[in-house]
Amino acid sequence: MVGSSDVEERLRTELDVQDLKVQELAGCGTSFALYIVSESFAGKRLLERHKLVNLALAPLMPHIHALSIKKAKTPEEEQGAAEKQKPPSQQQAAAM
Amino acid sequence: PAAPGAGLSPELREAIQQFITDNKIVAFIKGTKQFPSCGFSNTVVQILNNCGAPYVTVNVLEDELLRSGMKEFSQWPTFPQVYIDGEFFGGADILIAAYTSGELAEEVERAINN
Numbered sequence: 001m002v003g004s005s006d007v008e009e010r011l012r013t014e015l016d017v018q019d020l021k022v023q024e025l026a027g028c029g030t031s032f033a034l035y036i037v038s039e040s041f042a043g044k045r046l047l048e049r050h051k052l053v054n055l056a057l058a059p060l061m062p063h064i065h066a067l068s069i070k071k072a073k074t075p076e077e078e079q080g081a082a083e084k085q086k087p088p089s090q091q092q093a094a095a096m
Numbered sequence: 097p098a099a100p101g102a103g104l105s106p107e108l109r110e111a112i113q114q115f116i117t118d119n120k121i122v123a124f125i126k127g128t129k130q131f132p133s134c135g136f137s138n139t140v141v142q143i144l145n146n147c148g149a150p151y152v153t154v155n156v157l158e159d160e161l162l163r164s165g166m167k168e169f170s171q172w173p174t175f176p177q178v179y180i181d182g183e184f185f186g187g188a189d190i191l192i193a194a195y196t197s198g199e200l201a202e203e204v205e206r207a208i209n210n
Binding site: 027046047050051054057058061064065066067068069070 | 134135136171172173174175184185186187188189190193194
């Protein structure tokens with residue numbers, strides 16, 4: 001049985017991860033949602049980024065039903081996106 | 097589990113290549129267009145329905161050889177797998193992102209006019 005900690009450990013080992021969130025999804029089979037910020041994505045298209053993640057998780061894949069890669073960004077892209085949004089403190093306050 | 101490469105004979109590789117060339121938009125999914133048997137496959141069907149272009153689906157649950165073969169052919173470990181104009185486009189997340197950004201509509205139009 002593959003758990004989110006296995007997925008997280010593998011991604012941290014294989015990719016140059018700056019920020020990572022792994023969520024186990026309910027539904028059909030063992031599924032995970034991933035949010036990854038990594039320098040490894042620099043200069044790569046979305047398909048290539050997803051392939052990189054798939055490759056990193058290759059040994060676990062036979063036991064995984066589906067991966068939903070919600071975010072695959074470089075630290076620069078992530079920073080750019082954050083600056084356009086409200087400050088995090090405000091967002092957290094709004095979510096409470 | 098089968099050894100890597102075991103699922104993809106030259107005949108199967110050729111048949112897949114022929115099929116994705118003959119059909120402009122192909123989605124290899126779990127279940128059928130009418131009854132997708134997984135949420136991710138359903139998402140892909142809904143998006144392709146919205147695009148308005150003709151597409152075909154292939155139910156990988158009906159054929160274990162095809163199912164393992166497609167993983168290798170696409171170098172993509174899960175389903176759905178979407179092909180546009182003979183090229184692997186991506187899985188459900190990539191389709192959602194491309195649909196949202198408008199890139200999918202462009203790709204589909206290019207494929208249909210090609």
